[in-house]
Amino acid sequence: QVQLVESGGGLVQPWGSLRLSCKGAGFTFRYYVMKWYRQAPGKEREFVAGVTIDGGRKNYAESVKGRFTISRDNVMSTVSLQMNSLKEEDTAVYYCKAESQETNTEYWGSGTQITVSS
Numbered sequence: 001q002v003q004l005v006e007s008g009g010g011l012v013q014p015w016g017s018l019r020l021s022c023k024g025a026g027f028t029f030r031y032y033v034m035k036w037y038r039q040a041p042g043k044e045r046e047f048v049a050g051v052t053i054d055g056g057r058k059n060y061a062e063s064v065k066g067r068f069t070i071s072r073d074n075v076m077s078t079v080s081l082q083m084n085s086l087k088e089e090d091t092a093v094y095y096c097k098a099e100s101q102e103t104n105t106e107y108w109g110s111g112t113q114i115t116v117s118s
Contacts (some may be wrong), residue, residue: 002026002107004096009112011087016116020081022109023079026032029077029110032107033099036081038114045095050083064090086116
């Protein structure tokens, strides 16, 4: 069955770094746009970063530009999010999402918690 499994979450101090990874299974990963979203307590889920199917184009939320980098490996069916210079306001549950406009399908992971605190 379709699975998106995030890993790499945890507790980090302000200005620290973390790398999230999301592995896909049960679907043709290389045909899907991959995105990261996050949801902080009491807030709506928001877009963080996205990457096209070939990895050629990436886009970011303004709040993370210059600090976060998204990448993908279609051989390993993984998408990663390198997060640097973390701030307390980056605290949230982070989700990966796979989207196919061709087939109008989307899949979500179950999320991984990132807590930025001293």
